[in-house]
Amino acid sequence: MLIVQKYGGTSVGNAERIQNVAKRVLETQKQGHQVVVVVSAMSGETNRLIDLAHQVSKEPDSREYDQLVSTGEQVTIALLALAIKEIGGKAISYQGHQVRITTDNSYSKARIKKIDADFIRKDLDEGRIVVIAGFQGVDEEGNITTLGRGGSDTTGVAIAAALKADACEIYTDVDGVYTTDPRIVPQAKKIPRISYDEMLELASLGAKVLQIRSVEMAAKYKVPLWVKSSFNNTEGTLVTSEDQQMEDVIISGIAYDKNEAKIAVRRLADKPGIASQLFAPLAESNINIDVIIQNISADGFTDLTFTVPRTDLTKALRIVEKTAKEIGCEKIETDEKIAKVSVVGVGMRSHSGVAAKMFQTLAQEKINIMMISTSEIKISVVIQEADMDRAVKALHKVFIET
Numbered sequence: 001m002l003i004v005q006k007y008g009g010t011s012v013g014n015a016e017r018i019q020n021v022a023k024r025v026l027e028t029q030k031q032g033h034q035v036v037v038v039v040s041a042m043s044g045e046t047n048r049l050i051d052l053a054h055q056v057s058k059e060p061d062s063r064e065y066d067q068l069v070s071t072g073e074q075v076t077i078a079l080l081a082l083a084i085k086e087i088g089g090k091a092i093s094y095q096g097h098q099v100r101i102t103t104d105n106s107y108s109k110a111r112i113k114k115i116d117a118d119f120i121r122k123d124l125d126e127g128r129i130v131v132i133a134g135f136q137g138v139d140e141e142g143n144i145t146t147l148g149r150g151g152s153d154t155t156g157v158a159i160a161a162a163l164k165a166d167a168c169e170i171y172t173d174v175d176g177v178y179t180t181d182p183r184i185v186p187q188a189k190k191i192p193r194i195s196y197d198e199m200l201e202l203a204s205l206g207a208k209v210l211q212i213r214s215v216e217m218a219a220k221y222k223v224p225l226w227v228k229s230s231f232n233n234t235e236g237t238l239v240t241s242e243d244q245q246m247e248d249v250i251i252s253g254i255a256y257d258k259n260e261a262k263i264a265v266r267r268l269a270d271k272p273g274i275a276s277q278l279f280a281p282l283a284e285s286n287i288n289i290d291v292i293i294q295n296i297s298a299d300g301f302t303d304l305t306f307t308v309p310r311t312d313l314t315k316a317l318r319i320v321e322k323t324a325k326e327i328g329c330e331k332i333e334t335d336e337k338i339a340k341v342s343v344v345g346v347g348m349r350s351h352s353g354v355a356a357k358m359f360q361t362l363a364q365e366k367i368n369i370m371m372i373s374t375s376e377i378k379i380s381v382v383i384q385e386a387d388m389d390r391a392v393k394a395l396h397k398v399f400i401e402t
């Protein structure tokens with residue numbers, strides 16, 4: 001079999017852990033498989049680099065930022081290849097641009113366009129373990145790009161898809177996908193099998209165990225995707241196509257996201273074209289808007305409130321202020337101390353009453369809901385960040401533990 005294994009930051013967090021990964025991949029190869037390993041930077045390293053960038057620059061230039069933050073992975077690939085060789089294995093490490101992981105040029109959220117699979121296959125056929133840097137890509141002009149936080153998951157799945165690998169295994173510090181983050185709710189349960197759709201919702205709603213794009217890509221190319229622990233050999237979670245059994249479960253998980261901020265534009269003229277004038281320049285600047293609410297107005301004016309990624313708040317605010325000058329409004333307010341909490345389940349398609357139960361649970365906890373958004377298989381609420389842990393615990397108790 002051809003197996004792609006991805007090891008996250010904690011799993012390569014120090015020399016000893018890198019040696020542990022070396023042992024695991026060599027063992028996999030000895031069982032008769034061809035192995036490609038994708039690694040993240042050592043835990044904390046990407047944050048350290050981001051922090052350094054902000055120390056020298058208020059709004060870092062995007063090309064240089066990616067050039068910088070991609071370096072964490074260069075360290076771990078070389079260390080892992082060295083550690084594999086040290087215990088008698090054959091290995092070779094590559095950075096993203098060396099295996100030609102070609103992306104578009106949207107720095108910090110680049111999308112993979114193409115991977116040179118033949119290049120990797122040649123090494124595999126010669127018996128090497130191929131170690132590839134996660135997170136990194138290169139655009140058509142040769143500039144280094146990165147795939148967004150948690151992007152090594154996507155590198156792993158993209159390589160598995162390009163090589164038509166038999167499995168893609170994501171090794172991390174938890175032994176699978178849980179009904180919610182086990183760090184917040186110790187009673188969280190491991191989900192043995194989860195559909196691509198549900199995992200996609202959980203990931204897009206903040207469950208950082210898998211990056212969204214990795215799940216999108218796994219679904220598109222039907223890559224069997226496992227989430228497992230790098231510290232033990234328990235079964236893990238299989239992310240796969242939906243089956244009947246999965247639909248019987250109404251709520252499969254609860255996710256939270258602290259990475260958004262809210263912008264409220266007060267007293268805008270309530271007339272056709274206003275929303276488009278406000279949001280078009282944000283879209284042009286590649287800023288993803290998430291939840292949007294527009295208030296009902298009586299006197300010809302309305303309020304528009306929406307959320308953007310916290311990291312884009314300064315940029316978004318500048319754009320909104322500029323538009324507001326053209327279209328007029330009373331004031332613009334921002335709030336960074338918000339969190340989005342969501343309940344997810346494909347069973348919601350055929351069961352009603354989930355929203356009512358969710359709102360009732362939050363009311364009992366005296367948690368104020370600021371925004372609500374729904375889709376076929378999820379309900380999300382935006383609340384104060386300080387209420388987040390309590391909300392997740394209470395919803396888990398009501399929807400999953402009982």
Ligand code: ADP
Nearest residue numbers: 008009010172173177178180181183207208209
């Ligand atoms: P890595 O560095 O290996 O990529 P991450 O920190 O990105 O690891 O992702 C693993 C973390 O995701 C876990 O430690 C856990 O706290 C968090 N997490 C959030 N939601 C879930 C969930 N539903 N199931 C499992 N882990 C989750």
Ligand code: ASP
Nearest residue numbers: 040046135149150151152
């Ligand atoms: N090192 C990158 C990050 O911290 C990519 C990853 O770990 O997946 O976001």
Ligand code: MG
Nearest residue numbers: 008150208209
């Ligand atoms: Mg991760």
